[in-house]
Amino acid sequence: MTLYTVMPPEQIWSGMWKEDEGTQDVKINGILMQVRPTSGNEAVIVRLLDCPLEAYLEPGHLPGSVIRIPHVGGTA
Template identity: 45%
Template sequence: MTLYTCMPLELVYDGIKQQPGPFVDVTIGNVRMQLEPLSPGIGKIVRLLECPLDAYLRPELTPGTTIAYGGSGQR
């Protein structure tokens, strides 16, 4: 793999050996997303899994956004 970047290699490879997760799949309305739990009932959006195409344009569903989720819709 070749990377063409002006960033130092320490930043490019930072965290490469760390395991991601744990993640929770949550469905809110018609949007199924993957969350990284921060505390009980609160999580940070990692990515959208199943949703209408216009959901990708909604700023409240941007990855990195913190949202509250309840016990319903959890897998």
């Protein structure tokens, strides 16, 4: 990737590899995803980590979607 910009690299890449606190990795129906728990047994999908390619086309797996999770304690 080439970036043509006058911004210093430190400003462009600051926080790039910093993990967002408060997220957890869960596996639901064979799809490993990073979620941010909201309330009760619901969570918001942050991103898909390991899944078949067709999972990206399903509306229920879009980042920002609210899903119900059985347990929010790591990989299920």
